[in-house]
Amino acid sequence: MKPRVLEILKRLMAFDTVSSESNMALIEYVRDLLLTQGIESLIVKDETGKKANLFASTGPKALPGILLSGHTDVVPAAGQAWTFPAFQATVQDGRIYGRGSCDMKGFIALAIDAMLDAAGHSLSRPLQLALSHDEEIGCVGVRRLLDVLHLAPVRPFLCMIGEPTNMQFVLGHKGKGSYRTYCRGLEAHSSLAPHSVNAIHVACDFIAALRESQRQLQEQGARDADYDVPYTTVHVGQIGGGRALNIVPNLCTVDFEVRNLPADNLEQILAQMQERAEVIVREAKKLSSVAAIEIETVNVYPGLDTHPSVEAVRFLKNFAAPDTGTAKVSFGTEGGLFNHRLDVPVVVCGPGSIEQAHKPDEFIEISQMEAGERFLEGLLGSLKH
Ligand SMILES: [Zn+2]
Numbered sequence: 001m002k003p004r005v006l007e008i009l010k011r012l013m014a015f016d017t018v019s020s021e022s023n024m025a026l027i028e029y030v031r032d033l034l035l036t037q038g039i040e041s042l043i044v045k046d047e048t049g050k051k052a053n054l055f056a057s058t059g060p061k062a063l064p065g066i067l068l069s070g071h072t073d074v075v076p077a078a079g080q081a082w083t084f085p086a087f088q089a090t091v092q093d094g095r096i097y098g099r100g101s102c103d104m105k106g107f108i109a110l111a112i113d114a115m116l117d118a119a120g121h122s123l124s125r126p127l128q129l130a131l132s133h134d135e136e137i138g139c140v141g142v143r144r145l146l147d148v149l150h151l152a153p154v155r156p157f158l159c160m161i162g163e164p165t166n167m168q169f170v171l172g173h174k175g176k177g178s179y180r181t182y183c184r185g186l187e188a189h190s191s192l193a194p195h196s197v198n199a200i201h202v203a204c205d206f207i208a209a210l211r212e213s214q215r216q217l218q219e220q221g222a223r224d225a226d227y228d229v230p231y232t233t234v235h236v237g238q239i240g241g242g243r244a245l246n247i248v249p250n251l252c253t254v255d256f257e258v259r260n261l262p263a264d265n266l267e268q269i270l271a272q273m274q275e276r277a278e279v280i281v282r283e284a285k286k287l288s289s290v291a292a293i294e295i296e297t298v299n300v301y302p303g304l305d306t307h308p309s310v311e312a313v314r315f316l317k318n319f320a321a322p323d324t325g326t327a328k329v330s331f332g333t334e335g336g337l338f339n340h341r342l343d344v345p346v347v348v349c350g351p352g353s354i355e356q357a358h359k360p361d362e363f364i365e366i367s368q369m370e371a372g373e374r375f376l377e378g379l380l381g382s383l384k385h
Contacts, residue, residue, distance in 0.1 A: 001369045002113065006096075008033070009109035009369075010089040012072075013098045019073040019136045022050040026072050030054055030112060030131065037119035044145045051133040053145035057126045058119045059383070064157035065126030066379065067344070068111040071135030071142070071334065074100040080360035095363040102352030102364040107162025107372060110351070114376040123383045125157060135334055138178070138299035142334045146341040158312035159338045162350030164357055164364075165329070167321065167371045169313065170348035172226065172328035174259045175303030175336055177266050180296045181206060181277075183241070186288040187250040196248045197284045197291045200241045203252035206293055209276035210234050210256055213269065222263035226328040232260040232269070250290075255298075262303035262336075270295070302336035304346055312345035319378035320349075321371065329354070349375075 015026040031041040034056050042055040057065055077086035077099045084090045084097040091097075096106070111129055118127040130149075134141035149155075163170070183206055185199035214234040223230050234256065241252025260266045277293040284291035306313065308326050317324065331354060335346040351372035352364040 001366055001373060004116075005109050005113045005369065005373060006091070008112050009096065009101070009105060012105040012109055013089045013100050014087060016087050017073050017100070018076045019134055020076070023072045023133045024050060024052060027052045027054050027131065033112065034115060037116050039115060039119050042148070044148055046133065046141060046144065051141060053133060053141055054131040055129070055145060055149065056115060057128040058115060059123035059126035061126065062154060063125050064154055065128040066383070067128040067130055067156040067159040068114065068162065069130040069132070069159055069334065069338065070104050070108040070111060070162045070350075071132045072105075072108065073133050073136050073141070074103065074105075075136050075358045077360070082360045084361055091366075094366050096366060096369070097361055097363045099362055101362055102164045103354070103357035103362070104162055104164060104350060104352075106352055106364045106369055107164075107350040110369065110372045110376055111162065114380050118380055118383070121384045124385060125383050127380065127383060128156060132334060139301045139332070139334050139337055140299070142337060146337060150341050155342050156344045158315065159335070159342070159344050159346045160316065161333050161335045161338070161346060161348045162372075163333050163348050164350050164352035164354050165327075165348055166353050166368065167349060167351055167375060168324060169316070169320065169326045170329050171304070171306040171308060171313065171326050172262070173304050173330070173332055173335070173348075174227070174232070174261055175266055175301060176257060176259050176332055177270065177300040178257045178298040179255070180298055181254040181256065182292070182294045182296070183252045183254060184290055184292040184294070185248065185250050185252075185284070186290050188248040190246040190248055193248050195287065197288045199249045199252040202280060202284055202291065202293065203239065203241060203254050205280045206254060206277055207236055207239075209280065210236060210273065212276070213273055217264065217269070222261045224261050224263070224328070227261070228330060232258065232264045234258050260303060262305035266300065301332055302340045304333065304335040304339055304348070306339070306345050306347060310345050313347060316347055316349070316379070318382065319375050
């Protein structure tokens with residue numbers, strides 16, 4: 001591994017960029033580093049001004065670029081049994097330990113190094129870098145950056161998201177919608193229960209409706225055998241309601257998620273759930289007009305489904321190891337958002353394994369960093385005139 005890559009990685013890992021914290025210090029470090037080679041950065045801050053995305057480009061401005069993308073935030077280390085310091089890179093036994101080494105500051109270090117390298121050359125296409133914040137809490141931060149890039153006159157030729165895939169090509173993942181449902185009833189003394197509307201009972205009917213949706217999706221929805229669970233899933237993860245046994249409850253919340261195959265339309269699925277909710281409410285309203293089911297969207301990100309034969313995939317294959325396969329994965333990435341907002345083909349490919357992500361003593365194999373380095377060297381070599 002190039003000493004400069006390790007140096008950059010060490011600096012990146014020393015910033016505590018847990019999603020709840022500011023990532024400004026890291027962003028400013030990257031901005032200043034790119035500027036040493038004359039590369040200007042576009043900084044897109046969030047509404048608090050404490051977090052930011054960064055976009056930078058080097059090479060001919062008018063042509064579609066190769067966009068390397070990563071998220072700067074990491075999951076918390078607190079509460080995990082770490083034997084290595086979490087926010088410091090420890091190099092030992094062919095591995096680099098520390099939070100974010102594999103998810104995904106290792107890739108970011110490689111991408112920055114490639115940008116610095118590219119700056120000194122004349123390129124046939126631009127090489128670009130996009131860094132986001134708040135990916136780990138639902139791909140929140142990158143949306144503002146995409147709002148800006150969406151308006152640019154030229155879209156990238158392809159986007160490579162460097163999430164840890166052991167440098168395999170991940171071309172698909174499911175989308176996800178998370179929702180909080182407020183089921184409302186009418187409070188009353190429990191002895192008068194039949195004259196009132198029990199919010200927990202309404203919630204139970206709604207959950208039964210969600211399970212009916214799941215059954216239908218499983219039997220009649222899209223199927224994709226590349227996934228462990230080859231259909232769209234519906235799942236209730238949390239439920240809350242009631243104050244005391246002798247009170248008919250007036251509120252029950254139901255948190256559920258839909259993880260959809262890209263071929264199943266999330267909005268249609270939700271509209272159908274809404275219809276089922278209306279049937280339940282119509283019945284409950286016979287007892288009280290306050291009966292209601294309100295579904296609130298907490299977070300949505302789209303799935304990814306890049307076709308293996310698109311030009312972007314064939315182009316990137318030129319720089320991959322001969323045994324590189326294509327796969328679909330169960331975890332989500334910002335890839336679906338890049339694809340939907342910018343209409344750009346997305347390949348998820350980066351060093352390290354998702355097995356090591358989010359765990360105590362997270363690490364990346366140096367051999368994986370080297371594989372990533374070879375890949376980007378080949379890619380950059382092909383762009384140099
Ligand atoms: Zn990640």
